Amino acid sequence: DAGVIQSPRHEVTEMGQEVTLRCKPISGHNSLFWYRQTMMRGLELLIYFNNNVPIDDSGMPEDRFSAKMPNASFSTLKIQPSEPRDSAVYFCASGRSSGANVLTFGAGSRLTVL
Amino acid sequence: AQSVTQPDIHITVSEGASLELRCNYSYGATPYLFWYVQSPGQGLQLLLKYFSGDTLVQGIKGFEAEFKRSQSSFNLRKPSVHWSDAAEYFCAVGAGTGANNLFFGTGTRLTVIP
Numbered sequence: 001d002a003g004v005i006q007s008p009r010h011e012v013t014e015m016g017q018e019v020t021l022r023c024k025p026i027s028g029h030n031s032l033f034w035y036r037q038t039m040m041r042g043l044e045l046l047i048y049f050n051n052n053v054p055i056d057d058s059g060m061p062e063d064r065f066s067a068k069m070p071n072a073s074f075s076t077l078k079i080q081p082s083e084p085r086d087s088a089v090y091f092c093a094s095g096r097s098s099g100a101n102v103l104t105f106g107a108g109s110r111l112t113v114l
Numbered sequence: 115a116q117s118v119t120q121p122d123i124h125i126t127v128s129e130g131a132s133l134e135l136r137c138n139y140s141y142g143a144t145p146y147l148f149w150y151v152q153s154p155g156q157g158l159q160l161l162l163k164y165f166s167g168d169t170l171v172q173g174i175k176g177f178e179a180e181f182k183r184s185q186s187s188f189n190l191r192k193p194s195v196h197w198s199d200a201a202e203y204f205c206a207v208g209a210g211t212g213a214n215n216l217f218f219g220t221g222t223r224l225t226v227i228p
Contacts, residue, residue, distance in 0.1 A: 043221070103216060105157035
């Protein structure tokens with residue numbers, strides 16, 4: 001298994017631009033999570049999906065952030081418009097919603113908004 | 115509500131020395147407990163987990179952790195640290211089964227001096 005795959009690994013963009021981060025979870029995992037990591041706030045859960053359905057998006061900072069999971073093998077996190085304070089590393093993780101709650105993380109997408 | 119406390123933000127040890135990273139949790143029932151490691155520029159990798167049974171659990175890379183219910187602790191240990199162990203370590207508590215019930219501590223950064 002290739003693990004959780006995220007793209008892009010690095011993104012540099014200008015304030016006001018749209019950013020789309022992508023994630024492919026591990027096959028057979030039915031839960032998917034988006035986390036944001038910064039020096040100031042540590043690891044924050046933004047949103048998670050069970051069986052492609054968003055369950056809890058209370059961690060999404062504001063309406064500029066949106067996430068979708070159109071099928072079991074793909075999810076996106078979109079920021080529109082982006083702002084410098086969105087600069088962070090965004091992690092996607094997947095797991096199973098029943099049984100052992102072990103998460104497998106992707107390598108992350110480092111976003112820099114100028 | 116469940117929570118995880120890692121009281122040490124940063125720890126420095128010499129290569130070959132022993133290591134103990136502290137983790138305290140708050141949860142009303144028997145928790146599922148995890149330690150993850152994050153190397154620079156990488157995602158989080160599972161080191162070990164405790165679900166039930168023997169309170170001393172062995173993980174990868176020579177790490178172990180001991181669950182102490184009376185102290186609500188799950189400290190991570192390694193008898194002899196290697197330079198490659200320099201990373202950030204996250205303790206997490208799972209509140210019941212399912213990957214959607216995982217809560218992370220703020221992390222402890224480990225520096226290893228040659």
